[in-house]
Amino acid sequence: MASFKPFLLLLALGTCLFFTEAKPRLTRELGSLYDDILTREFKDLLDEKLFGQRMAPSDVWPRKLRRFARNFDLDGNGVVTKDEVVGKTVEEAKNSLDTETAAEVADTVAEAWKAVFGMPENGLTISSDDIVKTADMVCGNEDRKRELRIWARNVFEEADTNHNAELSRSEHGLSFRMLHVPPAGLAASFVAADRNKNGSVEKEEFVDAVVDYFCNKSQDSPLFG
Numbered sequence: 001m002a003s004f005k006p007f008l009l010l011l012a013l014g015t016c017l018f019f020t021e022a023k024p025r026l027t028r029e030l031g032s033l034y035d036d037i038l039t040r041e042f043k044d045l046l047d048e049k050l051f052g053q054r055m056a057p058s059d060v061w062p063r064k065l066r067r068f069a070r071n072f073d074l075d076g077n078g079v080v081t082k083d084e085v086v087g088k089t090v091e092e093a094k095n096s097l098d099t100e101t102a103a104e105v106a107d108t109v110a111e112a113w114k115a116v117f118g119m120p121e122n123g124l125t126i127s128s129d130d131i132v133k134t135a136d137m138v139c140g141n142e143d144r145k146r147e148l149r150i151w152a153r154n155v156f157e158e159a160d161t162n163h164n165a166e167l168s169r170s171e172h173g174l175s176f177r178m179l180h181v182p183p184a185g186l187a188a189s190f191v192a193a194d195r196n197k198n199g200s201v202e203k204e205e206f207v208d209a210v211v212d213y214f215c216n217k218s219q220d221s222p223l224f225g
């Protein structure tokens with residue numbers, strides 16, 4: 001549709017000019033018809049501009065979301081599947097954690113896939129707009145955002161293996177390796193979460209950092225590498 005607009009605008013203007021010479025009365029009628037077209041076309045263009053601004057405040061957010069998704073795209077085909085996110089993470093949890101904690105991790109990851117992010121069964125194409133729409137549905141709805149906070153608290157509880165209500169560097173490292181954060185990104189991830197710089201990550205810091213990662217549209221974060 002957009003490619004016809006310059007043509008329609010030119011046609012409207014050209015015809016108005018042509019009829020001005022030949023038929024004044026008809027010109028008035030056609031003039032108002034073309035005024036309508038011009039008004040409508042201008043409104044469409046304006047709507048497009050406003051809509052575009054609403055949908056794309058910047059590319060920081062999509063880039064951040066895509067980076068997170070790519071950590072899980074283990075075969076590198078551009079699609080994150082349920083098996084890559086849930087299946088493989090559960091497999092790794094079973095290999096490196098005790099049976100009970102591994103079962104808890106399995107539940108938390110499965111919950112994230114379905115209940116928190118509402119991911120489609122057939123996976124998600126990382127480069128598509130669906131990834132932004134998915135995050136928008138979570139962050140734009142208070143109930144869904146609460147689910148995200150509850151999920152982050154559960155992840156924190158599982159990561160806090162000595163149950164002292166804070167994550168040490170090694171506890172943080174173990175959990176974030178399981179979330180496929182590359183080893184080179186772990187130090188920056190810890191610093192991003194430890195906002196009061198006291199050398200450990202408290203629950204509130206952790207939850208805030210997770211929500212900020214998924215919902216802050218204007219600031220990037222190294223939390224997930």
Ligand SMILES: [Ca+2]
Nearest residue numbers: 073075077079
């Ligand atoms: Ca894949």
Ligand SMILES: [Ca+2]
Nearest residue numbers: 160164166167
């Ligand atoms: Ca701890």
Ligand SMILES: [Ca+2]
Nearest residue numbers: 194198200201
């Ligand atoms: Ca701290």
